[in-house]
Amino acid sequence: MPDVILRAEGLGYDGALALADLSVRAGEHIAVIGPNGAGKSTFLKLLAGLLTPSHGQVTLAGKPLKSFSRREIARQVAWLSQSDDVACEFLVSDYIALGRLPFQEMATPAEDKAAIRSAVKHCGVGSLITRVMGSLSGGERQRVMLARCLAQTPRILLLDEPTNHLDLAARSELLALLRTLPITILAVLHDLSLVPDFAARTVLLSDGHLTMDGLSQQVLFSTMFEETFRLKVHQITLDDGHASLLFRPETS
Amino acid sequence: MIQQISVCAAILMVVGLGILETVLGSASMSWGALNAGFWAGPHSHDIAARIIWSLRIPRFFLAFLTGATLAGAGALLQAATRNPLADPFLFGLSSGAATGAVAVIVLCGDLLGIWTAAVGASVGGLFATGALLLLIVFRRKKNLGVSTERVLLSGLAVSFFFSTLTNLLIFWGDRNTAQSVLFWTMGSFSGASWSALPIVGLGFLPVVLCGHTYRRELDALMAGEETAASLGINIQKLRLCVLALCAFGCAMTVALCGPIGFVGLIVPHLVRPVWGSSLKRNFMPAIVAGGMLTVMADILSRCVLPSQELPVGIVISAIGAAFLLVLLLRR
Numbered sequence: 001m002p003d004v005i006l007r008a009e010g011l012g013y014d015g016a017l018a019l020a021d022l023s024v025r026a027g028e029h030i031a032v033i034g035p036n037g038a039g040k041s042t043f044l045k046l047l048a049g050l051l052t053p054s055h056g057q058v059t060l061a062g063k064p065l066k067s068f069s070r071r072e073i074a075r076q077v078a079w080l081s082q083s084d085d086v087a088c089e090f091l092v093s094d095y096i097a098l099g100r101l102p103f104q105e106m107a108t109p110a111e112d113k114a115a116i117r118s119a120v121k122h123c124g125v126g127s128l129i130t131r132v133m134g135s136l137s138g139g140e141r142q143r144v145m146l147a148r149c150l151a152q153t154p155r156i157l158l159l160d161e162p163t164n165h166l167d168l169a170a171r172s173e174l175l176a177l178l179r180t181l182p183i184t185i186l187a188v189l190h191d192l193s194l195v196p197d198f199a200a201r202t203v204l205l206s207d208g209h210l211t212m213d214g215l216s217q218q219v220l221f222s223t224m225f226e227e228t229f230r231l232k233v234h235q236i237t238l239d240d241g242h243a244s245l246l247f248r249p250e251t252s
Numbered sequence: 253m254i255q256q257i258s259v260c261a262a263i264l265m266v267v268g269l270g271i272l273e274t275v276l277g278s279a280s281m282s283w284g285a286l287n288a289g290f291w292a293g294p295h296s297h298d299i300a301a302r303i304i305w306s307l308r309i310p311r312f313f314l315a316f317l318t319g320a321t322l323a324g325a326g327a328l329l330q331a332a333t334r335n336p337l338a339d340p341f342l343f344g345l346s347s348g349a350a351t352g353a354v355a356v357i358v359l360c361g362d363l364l365g366i367w368t369a370a371v372g373a374s375v376g377g378l379f380a381t382g383a384l385l386l387l388i389v390f391r392r393k394k395n396l397g398v399s400t401e402r403v404l405l406s407g408l409a410v411s412f413f414f415s416t417l418t419n420l421l422i423f424w425g426d427r428n429t430a431q432s433v434l435f436w437t438m439g440s441f442s443g444a445s446w447s448a449l450p451i452v453g454l455g456f457l458p459v460v461l462c463g464h465t466y467r468r469e470l471d472a473l474m475a476g477e478e479t480a481a482s483l484g485i486n487i488q489k490l491r492l493c494v495l496a497l498c499a500f501g502c503a504m505t506v507a508l509c510g511p512i513g514f515v516g517l518i519v520p521h522l523v524r525p526v527w528g529s530s531l532k533r534n535f536m537p538a539i540v541a542g543g544m545l546t547v548m549a550d551i552l553s554r555c556v557l558p559s560q561e562l563p564v565g566i567v568i569s570a571i572g573a574a575f576l577l578v579l580l581l582r583r
Contacts, residue, residue, distance in 0.1 A: 050481050074484030081482075086475040087529035094530040098472045102484040132528065152483075 323542020352376020439565025
């Protein structure tokens with residue numbers, strides 16, 4: 001499959017993840033879900049090359065990830081942690097410019113500038129660049145962090161709980177922004193109600209095993225999902241015609 | 253705007269401090285004599301000219317470069333370890349350098365002339381770096397965790413170990429050597445001369461180059477280790493480079509002026525409110541501010557007591573202690 005950009009084959013990491021297989025096509029948006037401790041962050045870090053797998057391998061554009069240097073991976077894969085603990089006095093513009101580090105001594109200043117300008121415009125953070133990181137709200141901070149990732153001009157974006165600590169408005173704003181990005185995105189999402197809006201495909205992890213991989217609707221309404229989360233999913237239709245998901249504990 | 257004003261103010265202050273450092277001293281001179289001495293040049297036999305050109309001007313450069321090196325090393329170490337308390341002293345780099353210098357002075361005497369202490373200090377500083385790295389590698393191998401707090405505690409252990417060695421060497425040394433070494437350990441710029449400046453310059457250069465080369469990588473590291481790794485940075489290699497270069501830089505200053513504490517700790521904190529947290533912006537201001545702080549402390553050390561010079565280390569420690577107290581009371 002020539003359009004497979006990222007593939008995990010029998011991927012494992014000590015006790016945290018076992019034999020995970022996944023093929024990601026270019027441009028796909030995939031949600032990674034699972035209960036706490038299921039191995040979602042470990043899975044994402046293995047795909048980003050931040051952890052070395054104890055079993056199996058990751059291939060990026062058909063080549064083993066370990067054949068790339070760290071900098072070469074960073075030119076193709078951007079990774080957003082749950083929360084960067086960047087110092088409060090750090091200027092937003094300086095922080096976003098860090099995204100150009102993998103291209104140091106490769107890209108011209110004009111290319112760097114263009115990539116940063118495009119990332120800033122995409123994330124709508126133009127009004128924030130003169131501020132310091134400590135003065136931003138949770139939503140603004142997350143958008144700035146995303147802009148740093150986009151300044152890397154990546155082919156693949158890996159997001160570890162990007163909606164963490166965000167209020168409802170900021171969550172939908174961020175997801176709306178992610179939906180517009182024409183790149184491959186894998187995002188760990190804790191808020192399950194956001195999954196159908198964000199991704200057509202969902203990967204379910206449980207106890208370090210990749211237990212299901214399919215269309216989001218199929219995964220969310222599967223028995224495996226109910227057993228994993230002990231939740232029942234109900235689809236309700238709102239007055240405006242939009243469908244929304246309601247999750248209720250199995251016992252109630 | 254505030255930064256442009258700061259640059260102009262810094263230039264004026266450095267020039268002003270240079271003049272004060274040249275004017276003030278145990279030998280009181282009239283403005284006229286000073287003026288005549290300055291314009292007479294370094295080769296004049298006039299006493300005022302000799303004091304100015306052979307003692308006070310090299311002393312200004314020595315004090316400035318020492319402070320600049322220590323402040324630069326402090327800023328780099330704080331970024332590399334993501335710990336605002338990191339400083340060449342807390343990591344044992346200065347203590348190791350002091351042990352090396354004292355060992356050479358006590359055991360070998362004046363073997364390599366003015367470079368004797370420098371060689372001893374650089375070997376000692378690199379030994380301390382090695383000891384710190386060994387501790388970190390050991391903890392990593394045993395899965396004991398290498399958080400910044402643990403690294404800092406490892407540095408403290410190294411620092412205490414080398415301080416003990418220094419004290420033992422002083423204790424075992426003959427009385428005269430012990431006395432001179434004891435004065436040296438309090439920190440002083442009294443050994444300033446034109447021939448000593450290349451040594452401190454040799455220490456200043458790697459610190460500045462390190463800051464210039466790695467400032468963006470270190471900025472990324474301040475955003476988090478995983479973020480830095482995801483940006484293609486080899487964190488272990490970066491930390492090793494910064495530690496080794498800072499150890500060498502500090503060793504050179506220790507060799508000439510003795511161990512001077514607090515500069516590396518407090519100066520980065522002083523510049524951050526104006527220049528921000530990014531090393532890209534605050535590294536050079538930290539260098540200049542560090543130089544200014546030590547020159548100011550040196551001026552104070554020569555003026556605070558009549559006809560007697562106080563070791564500059566004592567003055568800087570007093571400033572550092574006051575700074576920490578203010579910090580504790582404000583935050």
